Amino acid sequence: MPKSLNLFELLASRWHPSARFVRRAALAAVVMAVVIVVTGGAVRLTQSGLGCPTWPTCTEESLTPTHAMGINGVIEFGNRLLTYVLCAVVGLVILAARCHKPWRHSLTRLGWVQFWIVMGNAVVGGITVLTGLNPYIVSSHFLLSTALLTVAVITWQRTRESDAAPRDLVSRPVRQLTSLLVLATAALIVIGTVVTGAGPHAGDAEKVHRIPLDWQEITQLHVDFVYIVVGLTVALWFTLRAVGAAAAPRRTVVELFVVLLAQGVIGYVQYFTHLPEVVVGAHMFGSCLVWIAVLRVFLAQRERAGTDPGATGGTARDLTGETADAAPAEPAGADRALAGR
Incomplete structure (x- = not known):
């Protein structure tokens, strides 16, 4: 008796999306992760x-x-x-990854991680309403959305790579500096969330419980971390330049610096204009762009040998959309110069 097929296997036997379709579906999930943050802020x-x-x-x-x-x-x-639209897009990522030939289990798993984060955050959103906008629950609601954005960006990157083991393209100290930048940016976002929980925009016209902190003092701490993140970004750019890194990874650092400057300008405008709603919304959108830019910097410092199994022509695309040849042999020396991607 032939083995029965489940729904996924049946669909995979009839639909074979291209690698480009899988990449676009993953990109759509990134866009929707940003949209859900901005609309939640609205x-x-x-x-x-x-x-x-x-x-x-x-x-x-x-x-x-x-x-x-x-x-x-x-x-x-x-x-x-x-949220239903977001679920549909994440579902498309899962189905496209499952039906693509050859089946890349890693992409399917990342798609399911996104799905369960969405489901968990929907429950947290419900608890937020049932608790009358408890600021701690509201903060966790936003941070879970940031976690979703993180996994979505990683999934998008993985659609442009093979499943080979990753190889660092820079030395360990450079990776450590980059990790410190990521951690400092994460702390910046968390502190910004606390500022929101203590600030004047409670989310409802009625009296809503706020985090019992002086929001202006927390804002100053938030600004301090902005300077830390900017300083680490500049230090990383000079470090990559000193070790002979190629233009592409250095460009991701420049992009991060530009986004940070724009976000800083918006932050100062919202503070000195007493937090107008439109400017605060722009700042929330900017926080998503900052986090995406930081992840791009981190992911640009390693590569996977070979090409996308579904790609043709012997090239694979990285996050910047540029084509790259298969990975060359690892350079010798303490600092590995990035091979041109």
Whole structure:
């Protein structure tokens, strides 16, 4: 008797998406991860956090917002609906990775990690509403969204690589400096989340509990970490230049520096203009770009031998969209110069 096929196997036997399609699906997941952060911020900034006062339905009697709930109910419910769009995009990543020939199990696993983060964050979002916008739950809701963005970016990068073991392209001290930059940026984002939890934009017009800290003092700490991250970025650029790194990885550091400068300008504008909603929203969007840029810097410092199994022409694409030949032999010396990608 022939072995029965499950749904995934049946679909994989009929649909064979190209490597380019898989990459585009992974990129769409990155975009949606950013969109869900920005729209979640819009919910808070428009005081729509309790636009739907219960969860998973909008009211105890209705799944959708009623006319009496006004624009706040529409905004909150619209953000909930975007979660379904995000699930659909992540599902597409999983299916495309599963049906691509040859099947790359690593991509499928990364897709499922994204799916379960989305599911967990949906529950946290519900708890946020049921607890009346508890600032600690709201903060964890944002940080889980950042975790989703992290996995989405890694998945996108992995669609442009083979499944060979990664090889460092720079020496250990350079990698350690880069890791320190990543950790400092993560701390910057966490402190920014605390500023939000203690600041004036509580997410609802009614009195909402806030983190009992002086938000201006926390803001100063946030600014201090901005200087630390900028300093580490400059130090990393000079280090890569000193060890003879190729232009592509140095360019990712320059891109990070530019994003940091733009984000710093927005941060100062929002502070001195007393936190207008539009500028705060732009700052949240900028935080996503900063985190993506930092991940790009980190991922640019290693490579996997060979090419994408589904690619043709003997080339694979990296995050910058440039084509690269198969990895050359590892250079000798304490510092490995990056082979031109």
